[in-house]
Structures are given as C-alpha cells and as structure tokens.
Amino acid sequence: xxxxxxxxxxxxxxxxxxxxxxxxxxxxxxxxxxxxxxxxxxxxxxxxxxxxxxxxxxxxxxxxxxxxxxxxxxxxxxxxxxxxxxxxxxxxxxxxxxxxxxxxxxxxxxxxxxxxxxxxxxxxxxxxxxxxxxxxxxxxxxxxxxxxxxxxxxxxxxxxxxxxxxxxxxxxxxxxxxxxxxxxxxxxxxxxxxxxxxxxxxxxxxxxxxxxxxxxxxxxxxxxxxxxxxxxx
Amino acid sequence: xxxxxxxxxxxxxxxxxxxxxxxxxxxxxxxxxxxxxxxxxxxxxxxxxxxxxxxxxxxxxxxxxxxxxxxxxxxxxxxxxxxxxxxxxxxxxxxxxxxxxxxxxxxxxxxxxxxxxxxxxxxxxxxxxxxxxxxxxxxxxxxxxxxxxxxxxxxxxxxxxxxxxxxxxxxxxxxxxxxxxxxxxxxxxxxxxxxxxxxxxxxxxxxxxxxxxxxxxxxxxxxxxxxxxxxxxxxxxxxxx
Numbered sequence: 511x512x513x514x515x516x517x518x519x520x521x522x523x524x525x526x527x528x529x530x531x532x533x534x535x536x537x538x539x540x541x542x543x544x545x546x547x548x549x550x551x552x553x554x555x556x557x558x559x560x561x562x563x564x565x566x567x568x569x570x571x572x573x574x575x576x577x578x579x580x581x582x583x584x585x586x587x588x589x590x591x592x593x594x595x596x597x598x599x600x601x602x603x604x605x606x607x608x609x610x611x612x613x614x615x616x617x618x619x620x621x622x623x624x625x626x627x628x629x630x631x632x633x634x635x636x637x638x639x640x641x642x643x644x645x646x647x648x649x650x651x652x653x654x655x656x657x658x659x660x661x662x663x664x665x666x667x668x669x670x671x672x673x674x675x676x677x678x679x680x681x682x683x684x685x686x687x688x689x690x691x692x693x694x695x696x697x698x699x700x701x702x703x704x705x706x707x708x709x710x711x712x713x714x715x716x717x718x719x720x721x722x723x724x725x726x727x728x729x730x731x732x733x734x735x736x737x738x739x740x741x742x743x
Numbered sequence: 744x745x746x747x748x749x750x751x752x753x754x755x756x757x758x759x760x761x762x763x764x765x766x767x768x769x770x771x772x773x774x775x776x777x778x779x780x781x782x783x784x785x786x787x788x789x790x791x792x793x794x795x796x797x798x799x800x801x802x803x804x805x806x807x808x809x810x811x812x813x814x815x816x817x818x819x820x821x822x823x824x825x826x827x828x829x830x831x832x833x834x835x836x837x838x839x840x841x842x843x844x845x846x847x848x849x850x851x852x853x854x855x856x857x858x859x860x861x862x863x864x865x866x867x868x869x870x871x872x873x874x875x876x877x878x879x880x881x882x883x884x885x886x887x888x889x890x891x892x893x894x895x896x897x898x899x900x901x902x903x904x905x906x907x908x909x910x911x912x913x914x915x916x917x918x919x920x921x922x923x924x925x926x927x928x929x930x931x932x933x934x935x936x937x938x939x940x941x942x943x944x945x946x947x948x949x950x951x952x953x954x955x956x957x958x959x960x961x962x963x964x965x966x967x968x969x970x971x972x973x974x975x976x977x978x979x980x981x982x983x984x
Contacts, residue, residue, distance in 0.1 A: 569796065569812060571755065643794055644831035644890075648845035648897055649821030658844060662835045 525710030531701055538697030539718060545614045545693070546680040552619025553679065554672075557626025560584065562656070564631055580627065587624035593685050595621055600689040610691045614683070622679050629675060633668035634660060666737050673730035677723050694718060744770045744805060744901060744932055745791060751799030752786050760786045761797070762956035768901070773933045775947035775964075777940070779979060783956040784936045788905050791934065792816075792823045805900070821849065824894030828906040830886040832878035838865070838889050839874040842896045857896070864892040868922050884915030888922050895926075902926065904935040940983060944968055952976045 526532045563580035567573060573581075587595070599617040600610070607613055637660050645655035687696035698715035702708045745768040752761040760783045768774055776784045789795040791802065793809060793816050802810045809819050833841050842864065843857040852860065865871045868888040878886055887907055894902060904923065908916045920942050927933060927946045937943065943950050943964060950967040952960040952975075960967070960976050968984070971977045 571796075638829075638831070640827055640829050640831035641833060644825075644827060644833065644893075645845075646817075647792055647794060647820055647823075647825035647827075648894070649817050649819075649849055650845055651817050654848055658848065659833050659835070 521707055521710050524705050524707060525701060525714060534692075534697045534701060535694060535714065535718065538692055538694035538715075539722070541611070541686070541691055542680070542683050542693040542695075543722070545611060545618060545683045545686060545691075546676075548615040549618035549622055549683070550676050550679055552615060553622025553626050553675070556619060556623030558630050560623060560627035561630035561634065564627060565634060584624045584627055587621055592618070592621050592682055593688060596685060596688060610686070610689050613689060614686045614691060618679060618683060621682075622675060625675050625678075626672065629668050629671045630664065632671075633664040636667045637663045669730070669734050669737065673727070673734075676730075677726060680723060680726070681719065744768055745934075746803040747791075747800070748802075749800040750787070750790060750797050750802065752783070752790060752795055753798045760956055761790070763800070764953075764956070764958055766951070766958060766961075768932065768934060771930055771932055772948045773927050773935065773946050774949050774951060775943040776934065776936045776951045776953055777938065777943060777979075778951075778953035778959075782954045784953045785905055787953065788903050788934060788936050791903055792820050792825055794825070821845075821851075821897055822900045824891075824897060824899035824902040826887070826890050826894060826902065826904045826907045828909050830878070830883070830890045830910070832881075832886050832890055832893070834878050837875050837877055838870070838881075841878070841889065842893045845893075846896055851897070861892070861896055864895055865889075867925075868892055882915060883911045884918045887911065887915075887919045891919075891922055891926070901932040901934065904933065904937065906936055906938065908937065908939055938983070940968070952979065954979075 526535070560580045560583060563574075563576040564584070566576050596614065596617045600613050604613050604616070641659050641663065642655050645659045646652070650658070683693055684695040686693050687699065692700070694715050698711040701711040705711070745766075747764055747766045747768075750761050750764040751759075753759045762783075764783075764787055766774075776787065778784045786795055790797050791804075793802075797810055800810070801808060804819060804823070807814065807819070809816065832838075833844065836844060839858065839861055842861040843852075843854065846852040846857045846860075847854050862871060862874065865874060868891070870885060870888055870892075873881060873885060873889070878889075881889070891902075891907075907923070908919050911919060916939070920939060923933075923935070923942070924946055935942070935947075945964075947964045949961060950964050951958050952967070952971075952973070954975050960971065960973050962970075968980065971980055
C-alpha cells in the first residue's frame with residue numbers, strides 16, 4: 511500500500527511538478543480556450559448570417575441564389591473532416607500566414623458556422639409562422655419582423671443546441687496539434703513523451719477538459735433558466 | 744375600395760383553392776364571408792393583403808394594383824389591419840409593446856404618442872390594466888381583443904378578420920364579437936370570415952357564400968338567410984342553422 515502510494519505520488523510529481531510542468535498544461539489550456547472562444551464567436555456570426563441566407567425565398571416562394579450558396583457551404587463543411595479543413599487552411603489556403611492561432615480560429619469558426627447555421631435555421635422555423643405573419647400584416651418589413659419578433663423568440667429555442675455546439679467545438683480544438691500549436695492535448699502528449707509516463711498527463715488533461723466543460727454547462731443552464739423566466743412573466 | 748378581379752390561387756401541391764373570385768368591397772361595408780371549410784374563404788382573405796400571393800388575377804386597393812410585383816406591399820399593409828384566428832400576439836413583448844411596436848418602428852408616431860393612443864384603445868376594449876402583461880398571462884378573449892387593438896393602432900382603412908372567434912372558448916366569443924360590433928358601428932370597412940351566423944345577420948351589410956373556390960352567392964343578410972338561392976347554400980344553411 512505504502513509502496514503503491516509512493517509510486518503514484520512520484521508519477522504525479524513527474525507529470526505536474528518537476529520542471530514546472532504544470533505551467534505547460536495551463537499554457538495549453540490557454541491556447542485551447544483562446545481558439546475555442548474566438549471560433550465560437552466567429553461561428554455564431556457566420557451561422558446566423560448563413561441561416562438567414564438559407565431561409566431567404568423569392569416572392570414566388572422559390573429559393574434565392576443566396577440560399578443555394580448557403581446550402582452548398584453547409585454541405586461542404588459538414589461533408590469533410592474538420593482535421594482536413596484545418597490542414598487545408600494551414601497548408602493551402604493561408605499558406606503564407608505564420609500565425610497558427612489565427613488559422614485555427616478561422617478554420618474552426620468556419621466549421622462551427624455550418625453547424626450553427628442549421629441550429630439557427632431550425633430555431634427560426636420553430637417560431638410560429640403566425641408571429642411573422644402578424645408582423646408583416648402590420649406593415650413591418652421582413653427585416654423588422656425578423657429583428658423585433660422572430661429572432662428574439664428563436665434565441666430561446668436555439669440556446670440548448672448552441673451550448674452543445676460550443677462544447678463540441680471546445681473539445682474539437684484538440685486537433686490543433688496538427689498545425690504545430692500547443693494546446694492542452696498536445697501539451698499532455700509532449701509531457702507523456704518526455705517522461706515516458708502516459709497515465710498522469712493524459713488523465714490529467716481529460717480531467718481539465720471535463721471541469722471546464724462542466725463549468726460551461728452550468729453557466730449555460732443559468733442563462734437558459736433566466737431566458738425562460740422572462741417567458742412566463 | 745378593394746376590387747378583386749378573377750382571383751386565382753393554386754398552391755404548390757397543386758391544390759387549386761381559388762378559382763376565379765370577383766368582388767368589390769366599398770367604403771364602410773361590412774362583408775361577411777361564410778362557407779364550408781376548404782372552400783377558400785380564408786385564402787381569399789389572406790390574398791387581400793398578400794399574405795398569400797395570388798397565382799392569377801388582380802387586386803386593387805384604393806386605386807393601386809397591389810398584385811403588381813413592383814409595389815411596396817409593406818406600405819399597403821399599413822392601411823389594412825388583420826386579425827387572426829390564433830391571435831398571434833408577439834409572445835416576447837408586453838401588451839403595450841405589441842400595440843406600439845409597428846407605429847413606432849415604422850416612424851408613424853413617437854413612442855409617447857403611440858403609448859397614449861394605445862391606452863385609449865385599450866380602454867375602449869376594457870383592458871387598460873393589462874398594458875404591462877405578457878400574452879401568456881391573458882385569456883383567449885383578451886388576446887383577441889388586444890390583437891384587434893394592435894391593428895387599430897395603425898389607423899387602418901380596412902380591417903380583415905380571419906375566423907376571429909374560432910379558437911376561443913365559447914364563453915369568450917361574445918366579448919370579441921362585441922368589440923367587432925362597436926368597430927362596425929364606428930364606420931370601419933370590414934371583411935370578416937366567420938362561422939358566427941348571428942354576427943353575419945346582425946352586422947353584415949353583405950354576406951358572401953364561398954364554396955369550391957368561387958363566390959357562389961352574395962346578398963344582403965336578410966335575403967341571404969331567409970331566401971337562399973343556390974342549392975349548395977341551402978344545404979349549408981340547413982346544416983349550420
């Protein structure tokens with residue numbers, strides 16, 4: 511028992527304390543959060559714009575060119591692996607850009623945008639058609655009806671799936687090691703190869719991801735409840 | 744005021760709902776449209792403010808051809824109020840905001856003026872104390888009265904009613920019809936699709952019977968109910984009266 515305990519604690523010291531290795535995790539976590547945060551914002555903006563494009567119809571009810579472009583974008587992004595999108599962005603599209611973080615943010619933002627677009631589209635379609643008909647019947651324009659009536663109600667609908675998308679995005683950034691960025695996953699991996707001990711760094715990184723996502727989940731829950739409350743006032 | 748010429752509406756699924764409707768609504772008239780479900784009466788009403796885009800024919804409103812694709816339909820709709828079966832109050836806004844949103848955002852009134860006007864209108868339907876409530880806290884009858892007020896706040900030239908009492912509990916039908924009667928007495932031009940035969944008889948200046956996408960019969964309420972001519976209407980009336 512004594513022996514086992516000593517073994518574990520020495521492995522722990524090796525993985526986290528020796529040579530200030532804990533700083534590497536923190537630094538890696540910083541990179542993970544930085545990329546996820548900015549990519550999430552970019553994804554929200556792209557997603558909302560693309561959803562509105564996707565929903566646009568001509569007067570006779572046919573799809574607009576915008577709608578077709580948005581549809582093609584969603585198809586391409588969802589139809590290819592995000593690792594490949596990241597590599598294509600890094601080695602081909604933004605070949606001359608040396609800022610890996612920027613490339614990662616753009617790549618993940620564009621990727622997330624496609625998923626957010628589908629979530630937002632569903633959220634808008636879930637708002638009763640009568641709401642926009644009532645707006646239009648009063649003489650409000652399409653845009654005014656969207657801004658003042660439909661979108662505020664759609665936000666409540668989309669919050670749970672958007673939260674889910676953020677969580678997926680945060681974990682998906684674990685592949686940025688491919689473009690020589692040192693995020694949390696890569697930091698743990700590097701420490702594993704330096705200490706030749708896999709257990710502590712990998713489990714440690716997993717625990718950190720878990721805690722961060724748990725906190726995010728709790729925050730989203732609070733936000734959701736707050737929005738619901740104003741619903742039944 | 745509204746002239747409808749050979750109106751056709753064929754939905755994408757091939758359902759040919761309106762098959763040539765001609766009608767002329769004159770200023771101050773109260774037109775009541777009745778007919779079996781699926782007869783096209785709601786579609787006809789929704790075509791008048793282009794919530795449904797007709798697939799053929801013409802609609803003129805105050806001398807303007809509103810079925811012209813180049814017309815600014817938002818401007819036209821400001822003068823045509825519409826009341827829906829399911830009320831369609833904006834769920835994310837208070838009663839007051841529901842009423843003032845359109846006049847303020849369309850810059851027809853300042854916020855204050857719109858607020859005062861809204862309170863006046865709410866008083867008229869006896870719901871002044873609900874100004875700060877949300878639609879979720881109101882009964883169906885209250886919602887519909889507020890929906891009427893919301894349309895009136897735009898000072899429309901004509902009011903369209905799409906089965907305004909069909910989604911109400913029976914005990915709330917009266918309060919909504921009461922408001923509509925008052926509105927009729929104030930001289931408002933109205934087109935009402937309804938199943939309330941009592942209302943048609945009492946308030947209507949003309950009653951239309953629609954079936955199979957056309958107007959089958961048109962008459963004054965007295966003649967319409969006591970002396971129906973076409974057999975389809977006779978059959979319909981014998982079932983509903």
